Amino acid sequence: MSVKKSIYEEFFIESNDRKKTVDIKQGVVSFDYYEDIFSPTITAKVIVVNTGHSIEGKDGKTQSIYNGLPLRGGERVSIKIAGNSSTNPGLDFATNTKDYLYVSSISNVISQTQRESFVLNLVSREAITNETTRIPKKFPTSSTIDESVNTILKDYLKTDKIGKIDKTSNKYGFIGNLRKPFTVLVWLASKAVPDISGDSTAGFVFFQTKDGMQFRSIDKLITEKSKATYTFTEVNQSGNDRNNDFNVLKYSTNRNQNLLEKLRLGTYCSYRMFYNPLTFEFTSPEKGIFKFEDYAGNMKNLGDDMVLPNITNSSNVTLGDIPTRILTQVLDIGTLEKDVSKDKNSDPFKYQSQSIMRYNVLFTQTLNMTIPSNTNLRAGDIIMCEFPKISSSEGKEMDDDQSGLYMIKELCHHFDTEGSYTSMQLIRDTFGRHGANNKE
Helix, strand or coil: CCCCCCCEEEEEEECCCCCCEEECHHHEEEEEEEEECCCCCCEEEEEEEECCCCEECCCCCEECHHHHCCCCCCCEEEEEEEEEECCEEEEEECCCHHHCEEEEEEEEEEECCCCEEEEEEEECHHHHHHHCCCECCEECCCCEHHHHHHHHHHHCCCCCCEEEECCECCECCEECCCECHHHHHHHHHCCCCECCCCCCCCCEEEEEECCEEEEEEHHHHHCCCCCCEEEECCCCCCCCHHHHHCEECEEEEEEECCHHHHHHCCCCEEEEEEEECCCCEECCHHHHEEECHHHHCCCCCCCCCCCCCECCCCCCCECCCCCCCEEEEECCECCCCHHHCCCECCCHHHCHHHHHHHHHHCCCEEEEEEEECCCCCCCCCEEEEECECCCCCCCCCECCCCCEEEEEEEEEEEEECCCEEEEEEEEECCCCCCCCCCCC
8 A cells, every 4th residue: 555654765955056965864754746737837845854963064063954055045956755556656856867856945944952944845947947037039920839839948948858748720929028938838828729620629738747848738638548546435445455555535525616706707608809900890799709509519528518507497598608708809910920911810719718618617626635645646637536425325336426537637745754645636627427538
C-alpha cells in the first residue's frame, strides 16, 4: 500500500553564489508538490526543522541554514523522493539540473538558540524566467495559435521541457505589447479552437506538470483514456494490495451545479454584438445569437449528455433558448497586415461564446478526494471513480449518477514522516458514467 512514510533520497539547497550546498533531508518535516490545469507553473512547499548548526558561516563557526547559507530567495533545490510501489514511483527533481526547483519565498521563520524552523515555497525555473522576460514581437496572422505558443515557450521562456501542445485550427496575429509570457499564453488559450474534424468547442488550458509545459484542448483532454479507477468503500481490503492502492480514503462534494452563476456568465445562451470598423456595421440579430444546443452534439462530455431544463412547466423553451449575457467587441480587421484587411483576425464567432460555455460547463460538479500516493497522476488526467449508492440495502451497488469519469483539475502529492498521500480536486461537466471515452 502506498500510504507509507516518505524516504527523502536527496534534498539539497544550493546558495545563490553556488559556493555552498547544504543537505536538509534530515530536517524535512513535510513536502507538498502541486499541479493545477489553471496554473502556468508547478509549485511546492517544504517545512524544515533544523538544529541550527548545519553550515559554516563566514567566521568559520557553524550557523543556522537561514543565515549561514543564507536563505534569501532564488536558491536552487534538488529533490528526490523514493517510491514504494508501481503506483508511487516517487518524485525526481534532482537527476537533471533543469528540473531543479527554486526558492520563491521563505516564510514562518522561527529562530531559537539551538533550533530553527522555516517554510520554503518553491517554483519551477520557468516561473522565474517569466518574471524577467517580456514579449515585444509581432506574431503574423498566418501563424496558428499553437505555432505562436511553441515560439513563446522556446524563444522567451527558454524551456526545453515542452509537454503536449495540441494543434489549433484558427490562426491569430497579435503584438506582444511587452507582456509576460505566461500572460500571453493564458490569453491565447481562451481564443484557441482545437484542430479536429467538424465544428468543435473552443477552450484550451495552459499549465505545467512534471512532464513539462502543456497547452491542451479541454475537449481532447476529456477524450483521453482513464489513467486509473478508484473505488470508495468503508472496508479496507488489507488482503489485496491493488485494492488498497486504488481505494478512496475520503471524499467530499464541493459543488453540485451553480445554475444562477452559469446564467449570469452566458454559459447556455448569449448574444454577441460585434462592430466592424471597416464596414461600420453591427452584427445582425439572427447571426449574433449563440445557443448551447447548436454545439452540444459536438462537445465531448465526461458524463451523460446534458439536458437543459424548461423555463416553465408549460413551456418548451429551455435555458438554452434565451440569451442571459450580451457580449460586445470591435472586430480585429486590418490592424496588423494591410493585405488581409477584409478578413477577421481569428473570428470571435468561432471561439468567444464557445470557450465561455466550455470553461463554465466543466465546473458543473467538483469534489475533493484523497487517495494513497500515486505520483503517476498528473493535472489534466482523467480517472474513473466508483461511489456506492446510498440505500438501506446491504448490496454494493454503485451510484450511476455520482460515479463516472472525472478530470483532475489540481493535485497535491504530500509526503511526511507518517505517510504519503495524493489529494485532488476533481471536476466534470455532466453527471453519469457514460462519458466520451466510456460509452456503452
